[in-house]
Each structure stands twice: as structure tokens, then as C-alpha cells.
Amino acid sequence: MKNFRRNILLIAFIAFLSANATSQNKESSVTESDVKVEKKSKKKKKKKKKVKLPNIDLSHWKVTLPVANEEGKPVEISPPEILDFASIEVAKPYMYIDSTKGAIVFHAMPTDSKTRNTKYTRSELREQMVPGENNVNWTFAQGGKLKAKLAMDETTRDSNGKYHRTIVLQIHGRLTNEQRDLIGADDNNAPPILKIYWDKGKIRVKTKVLKNPNATDMALLHEEAWDNDKGFNFEQEVGFRKFTLEVKVSEGKMVVILNGSEFKVYENIHMRRWGVFENYFKAGNYFQSRDEGAYSKVKFYELEVSH
Structure with a gap:
């Protein structure tokens, strides 16, 4: 009888130890699972913090900002300083990197800092074929291509x-020093042959036409010889989404392409006569309002130019 009781107690004790061990194993298993979930969560958080940089080489661009220098003129930053624009204090409010989207943001609003011959302000890049030099530009005969991926942010x-x-985006004309002196102009400014607008969520293109297609080569050097065309609206509405713009220029011809699917071709007497001018590309945010409190922010993800 004593042996029977002893065996019963021994079996009960062994069963207790076995149950306790199973319980501990279950707790251990749950803990390991929790650790795995936590590790996955941390990995996701790390992915969210991944830095993205825009695919834009600024070594052939200078920027004009909507803030004045000591002389009252808009601040400009040229190569090589522009390569470090993110650390330049005066640029930070108007040109900065959005590392979550991989874009350069161009922020513009009405200020007293305006370039000559305009009432509007800009945070805008200007192409420089030779870094730091404005006097080397290109003609339609030499040709040029620009491709940009961008979006209206706000x-x-x-x-x-x-x-x-x-x-x-723009293609701006420029007088050579010889042309400037020939017509007695006080600067090298010529009209922009191309302006591309973000206009209420759509893309609008404006170009120039001669008032008199038979004007002499000397007469058409004057800005007054040119007028604005009626403009063209692409059918697609881009809104606040990413979109691509391509501009292809050759002798007597200019083509503007939206999202690789809509084309506007300019091939006429006005394009042919425009060949007398030098040109340069512009890209960014040339804000078209003087309303109090108004502003816009444009994001550029990619910007490529070739000649």
C-alpha cells in the first residue's frame, strides 16, 4: 500500500514537472515570435527612413532665388557653389532636397526681388554650358534636348x-555681344522662345511669332519684333502627380512632349527665323502671381540636358 501511494505521488510529481516545462516552452516560443515581429517592424521603419536623392547634376546650372542680395538684385548661385546648395543658408528656404521623395524643391512667392523686365519672382535654374559662364550658349542649328520628371507639390x-x-520650363533667347552692340541694346536679353506652364493642373505651352515674317535679320533682334502666340494646352491633366516633359530642338524645329504620348510640333517660318539667336534652358519655379500670401512649390526628380 505504501509503495502504491509512493508511486502515485511520484507519477503526480513527474506530471507536474512535465506540465511546467511545456508551459515554459510555450512562453519561450511566444517570446521568440514577438522578437521576430519586432525585428520586422524595425526593418520596416528603417526602410521608411531610407534617403533618396534626385537624379540631377547641377554642374552646368546656376539658380536665381526670390531673395535680394546687398545690391537689391536677386541672389544667384553658380557652379561650383551650387553643388553644395543644401548647406547654403540663403538657399535653404527656396531650393532644398526632399529626401523622402528624391526631389529638389523649388519654392517661390512674391517678394521685392525681381529680375529685370518682369514683375514676378522665381526659384529657377539657368543652363550654363560652361560652368559659371553666361556667354557660351547654343543655337537651334546646334540643337538641344531636355528631359525632366517633375510635379507640382503645392x-x-x-x-x-x-x-x-x-x-x-523655358528656352530663353540671348543676344551675342556683337548683336547687342549692333542694335544698341543695354543688355543681352532676348525673348523666350518657349514657356511651359503648370496651369490649373494642365500643361500649357507658349511660344513666339514674328509680327512681320519678312523682317530683316537686324530688325528681328529687337524684342518688339516678336509677339506671343495663342498658346497650346495638352489634353492630359497632370494635377499634382509626377509627369515628364521633353523638349527637342533642331534647326527650324521645336518639339514638346508630355509623358511620352502627347506631342506639339513647331516647324514654321518663326522657328526658322529664330535661328539667329543663341539660347539656354531654364527649369524650376517662375511663379506667376503677385497675390499676397501666394506661393508654389515645384519638385524636380530628374533633369537632363544634351547638345
Whole structure:
């Protein structure tokens, strides 16, 4: 009888130890699972913090900012200083990197810092074929190609509730020093042959036409010889989404392409006569409003130019 009781107690004790061990194993298993989940969560957080950089080489661009220098003129930053724009204090509010999106943001609003012959301000790049030099540019005969991926990030509305518009790309004309002296101009400025607007969520293109197609080569050097065309709107609405723009220029011809699927071709007497000018590309945010409190922010993800 004593042996029977002893065996029963021994079996009960062994069963207790076995149950306790199983319970501990279960607790250990749950803990390991929790650790795995936590590690995965940390990995996801690390991925979210991954830094993205824009695919833009600024070694052949200078920027004009909507803030004045000591002389009252817009601040400009040229190569090589522009390569370190993210650490330049005066540039930080108007040109900065969004490392979560991999873009350069160009921020513009009305200020007293305006370039000559305009009432609007800009945070905008200007192409320099020779870094730091404005006197080396290109003609239509030499040709040029630009491709950009960009998006309107933010923009305000006017008193009618319509979004303010901005110019995101340009081809600007330029007089050579000889042409400037020939017509007695006090600077090298010539009209822009191309302006591409973000306009209420759509892309609008404006170019120039001669008032008199038979004007002499000397007469067409004057800005007054040119007028604005009626403009062209692409059918696609880009809104605040990413989109691509391509501009291809050759002798007597200019082509603008939206998202690789819509084309606007300019091939006429005006393009042929424009060949007398030198040119340079511009890209960024040339804000088209003087409304109080108005602003826009344009993001550029990619920008490539070739000649």
C-alpha cells in the first residue's frame, strides 16, 4: 500500500514537472515570435527612413532665388557653389532636397526681388554650358534636348478659387555681344522662345511669332519684333502627380512632349527665323502671381540636358 501511494505521488510529481516545462516552452516560443515581429517592424521603419536623392547634376546650372542680395538684385548661385546648395543658408528656404521623395524643391512667392523686365519672382535654374559662364550658349542649328520628371507639390489659389500658375520650363533667347552692340541694346536679353506652364493642373505651352515674317535679320533682334502666340494646352491633366516633359530642338524645329504620348510640333517660318539667336534652358519655379500670401512649390526628380 505504501509503495502504491509512493508511486502515485511520484507519477503526480513527474506530471507536474512535465506540465511546467511545456508551459515554459510555450512562453519561450511566444517570446521568440514577438522578437521576430519586432525585428520586422524595425526593418520596416528603417526602410521608411531610407534617403533618396534626385537624379540631377547641377554642374552646368546656376539658380536665381526670390531673395535680394546687398545690391537689391536677386541672389544667384553658380557652379561650383551650387553643388553644395543644401548647406547654403540663403538657399535653404527656396531650393532644398526632399529626401523622402528624391526631389529638389523649388519654392517661390512674391517678394521685392525681381529680375529685370518682369514683375514676378522665381526659384529657377539657368543652363550654363560652361560652368559659371553666361556667354557660351547654343543655337537651334546646334540643337538641344531636355528631359525632366517633375510635379507640382503645392500651390495657392486666387480670389476666384483657381490655382495660381507657374512656369516650370523655358528656352530663353540671348543676344551675342556683337548683336547687342549692333542694335544698341543695354543688355543681352532676348525673348523666350518657349514657356511651359503648370496651369490649373494642365500643361500649357507658349511660344513666339514674328509680327512681320519678312523682317530683316537686324530688325528681328529687337524684342518688339516678336509677339506671343495663342498658346497650346495638352489634353492630359497632370494635377499634382509626377509627369515628364521633353523638349527637342533642331534647326527650324521645336518639339514638346508630355509623358511620352502627347506631342506639339513647331516647324514654321518663326522657328526658322529664330535661328539667329543663341539660347539656354531654364527649369524650376517662375511663379506667376503677385497675390499676397501666394506661393508654389515645384519638385524636380530628374533633369537632363544634351547638345
